[in-house]
Amino acid sequence: MTGNLDNLRVVLVAARNPLNIGAAARAMSNFGVRRLRVVNPYEVAFREARSAVGASGLLAKAEQYESVAEAIADCKLVVGTTVAGARRDLQHRLQRLDEGARAIKRQLKTGPVALLFGSERFGLSNQELSHCHWVMRIPTREEHGSMNLGQAVAVCLYELVRGKKTAAAKTAPGKKENASATSGDVERLTQVLLKVLDASGYVKPRAAAATEENLRRMVRRMELNANDTDMWLGMLRQMAWKLGATEKDHE
Amino acid sequence: MTGNLDNLRVVLVAARNPLNIGAAARAMSNFGVRRLRVVNPYEVAFREARSAVGASGLLAKAEQYESVAEAIADCKLVVGTTVAGARRDLQHRLQRLDEGARAIKRQLKTGPVALLFGSERFGLSNQELSHCHWVMRIPTREEHGSMNLGQAVAVCLYELVRGKKTAAAKTAPGKKENASATSGDVERLTQVLLKVLDASGYVKPRAAAATEENLRRMVRRMELNANDTDMWLGMLRQMAWKLGATEKDHE
Numbered sequence: 001m002t003g004n005l006d007n008l009r010v011v012l013v014a015a016r017n018p019l020n021i022g023a024a025a026r027a028m029s030n031f032g033v034r035r036l037r038v039v040n041p042y043e044v045a046f047r048e049a050r051s052a053v054g055a056s057g058l059l060a061k062a063e064q065y066e067s068v069a070e071a072i073a074d075c076k077l078v079v080g081t082t083v084a085g086a087r088r089d090l091q092h093r094l095q096r097l098d099e100g101a102r103a104i105k106r107q108l109k110t111g112p113v114a115l116l117f118g119s120e121r122f123g124l125s126n127q128e129l130s131h132c133h134w135v136m137r138i139p140t141r142e143e144h145g146s147m148n149l150g151q152a153v154a155v156c157l158y159e160l161v162r163g164k165k166t167a168a169a170k171t172a173p174g175k176k177e178n179a180s181a182t183s184g185d186v187e188r189l190t191q192v193l194l195k196v197l198d199a200s201g202y203v204k205p206r207a208a209a210a211t212e213e214n215l216r217r218m219v220r221r222m223e224l225n226a227n228d229t230d231m232w233l234g235m236l237r238q239m240a241w242k243l244g245a246t247e248k249d250h251e
Numbered sequence: 252m253t254g255n256l257d258n259l260r261v262v263l264v265a266a267r268n269p270l271n272i273g274a275a276a277r278a279m280s281n282f283g284v285r286r287l288r289v290v291n292p293y294e295v296a297f298r299e300a301r302s303a304v305g306a307s308g309l310l311a312k313a314e315q316y317e318s319v320a321e322a323i324a325d326c327k328l329v330v331g332t333t334v335a336g337a338r339r340d341l342q343h344r345l346q347r348l349d350e351g352a353r354a355i356k357r358q359l360k361t362g363p364v365a366l367l368f369g370s371e372r373f374g375l376s377n378q379e380l381s382h383c384h385w386v387m388r389i390p391t392r393e394e395h396g397s398m399n400l401g402q403a404v405a406v407c408l409y410e411l412v413r414g415k416k417t418a419a420a421k422t423a424p425g426k427k428e429n430a431s432a433t434s435g436d437v438e439r440l441t442q443v444l445l446k447v448l449d450a451s452g453y454v455k456p457r458a459a460a461a462t463e464e465n466l467r468r469m470v471r472r473m474e475l476n477a478n479d480t481d482m483w484l485g486m487l488r489q490m491a492w493k494l495g496a497t498e499k500d501h502e
Binding site: 163196228241 | 274277280281348349390392399401405410412413414447451453465469472473474476482485486489492
């Protein structure tokens with residue numbers, strides 16, 4: 001079990017408040033989750049949280065990244081979090097927290113999973129969400145469309161450890177599932193595809209950002225395994241070469 | 252649903268920190284629990300929590316008591332809370348949080364239930380616990396024998412609303428499953444992709460048949476929905492056009 005939770009990365013995106021970062025770390029320690037990653041935290045907040053009295057080793061070992069893409073590059077499953085009523089324009093498949101946690105626990109047996117929490121004020125942006133395979137919703141009241149960050153982390157991690165005993169089920173031998181692609185590979189695929197489309201005149205300059213988000217979501221919906229991702233990368237690189245679109249800046 | 256939760260009283264005993272009192276109130280609001288009672292709070296903390304910016308009406312209406320006995324006088328069931336490893340001398344029957352929550356939900360249908368949380372530093376004393384019918388334990392790690400008060404409240408209330416068909420869950424848009432693509436569309440996509448690859452020099456003449464088979468299987472593994480199939484067709488046709496590969500014989 002501990003082995004499985006070691007595959008979980010809690011990723012705080014653009015957290016503003018040192019107390020919240022500290023609270024998230026405490027909840028992780030309470031429920032036995034050790035890997036904290038922060039993306040673009042408000043610098044002062046992150047420093048304060050680390051130097052707070054009683055700050056855990058967990059916080060000292062937190063890894064800092066400049067982009068969501070880098071923070072999740074080694075993860076095979078990337079899950080966003082939200083609360084009821086927060087986002088009416090969500091493009092992603094929504095799962096209830098209890099259902100989503102089941103899917104996460106399955107994936108944790110085979111490899112790294114990232115669980116993303118957005119900033120205190122705005123949650124996860126569309127751009128940040130575009131890295132997620134799907135989104136998990138904490139069942140809060142619609143009328144109260146925000147939740148304290150430390151509490152959100154506590155509730156999500158509780159759901160992951162809840163009813164542990166059943167999770168320790170037998171690992172059935174048998175046919176190996178083909179390994180999922182890592183988020184890094186999927187992002188690489190997205191970037192090459194974008195290059196090819198750009199060279200083909202598919203991408204309208206004014207809609208470039210939106211197109212990139214759409215593509216990223218679409219590629220993730222494909223839920224490619226590692227072999228198919230390689231195959232796609234090979235095909236797209238050949239197209240890019242033929243179209244005269246170099247991609248060395250993405251390699 | 253709301254009716255049942257209206258029977259729940261969250262009772263904070265000897266809370267010291269205004270931020271924690273505020274956080275407990277926020278968690279209650281998030282999960283639709285309205286009745287907050289405080290017993291012997293540190294006066295300054297309670298005043299500060301009430302006057303904090305954004306303090307809820309819930310906090311303004313919180314009832315203050317001088318003893319646990321008074322705070323629970325109208326309740327038919329009184330449940331204490333603790334975390335793993337916190338109390339080795341506990342005299343009470345201990346329930347797991349999920350099992351305890353089930354019992355509480357049954358009782359909420361018939362009358363008031365009090366859920367007690369102790370002070371941040373010491374939890375509930377033996378004297379305070381003596382008012383409880385039994386104690387519910389949050390499944391934290393034994394090695395980390397304390398939990399933030401606001402997070403403890405959030406986790407317990409989440410367990411109480413978990414799995415309920417809340418109003419939020421019912422009315423949420425929930426992103427309709429998109430219809431699957433037809434086999435005809437998937438085959439069309441395969442053919443355009445083949446054209447593009449051919450024009451890019453990806454397909455080796457002697458392996459053309461095998462490549463086509465591989466592609467067909469791969470495209471089907473993607474299990475695209477109808478929208479994504481359209482998107483792929485649009486992208487591939489644009490590439491085909493740019494590469495000078497006509498596809499009229501496939502239309």
